[in-house]
Amino acid sequence: MAMGATGYQQELLEKRKILQWLLERWNDGRHKGFFCLAVNLLPLETVRSVAGKLEREAGQDLPEREKAIRAAALLQAEADRQGICLKLRRKQGKKKN
Template identity: 35%
Template structure:
């Protein structure tokens, strides 16, 4: 392996296309993202490749993208979904990383609201998954409907309502809100 060091400038959208800002481990402070010294870096097959290709920030910047490392990447999950990994990487490439980051900031704001207002202490992984996989407009509509419908509910009822509402909207879009292992 080369003596160059792996560096990341963006710790919220990974080199390979995972949305770290929407990962439960990252949110809980248990992961530092894919940078030198983190657990992700130590097991990541993309980090050494990044170094070999000039310390690129995102795989889509590589002339060999998408390479064999992406074969079957969306067939499994870790604590964060990999279902949209290629799709999100392509979106960032197409609309530009700044526009993609702006969209992710909106998703992070939505996730923060879900965690602060609707999480009963057991829904963080589910909410992270929903925000990762669902469209911003759908998420906003579900939140607006829930804000109105849950005014007189306790936290447990609000949490159940939100889970059902997100599942219902996801099903309308043929999205399954379950991690694959």
């Protein structure tokens, strides 16, 4: 299905809101890059679904680290199911002499 520029912009805005929510409520300081990558690569419907699951679990009194691990696990499971690799490939820096 083709999407126009306006539709694409709306999708990006919604993804941005979900990412902001993830970073504010589910990030332990170590998952920011992973959450950014996941939200960018996964389809919007998948991101919405994961956010909904996390929202339903929000009442659980989990430590910050456990919340981040849970969010990352749900995103990774969806990525695996869809054959999407959520591994950030960084360039190797030049060695200093």
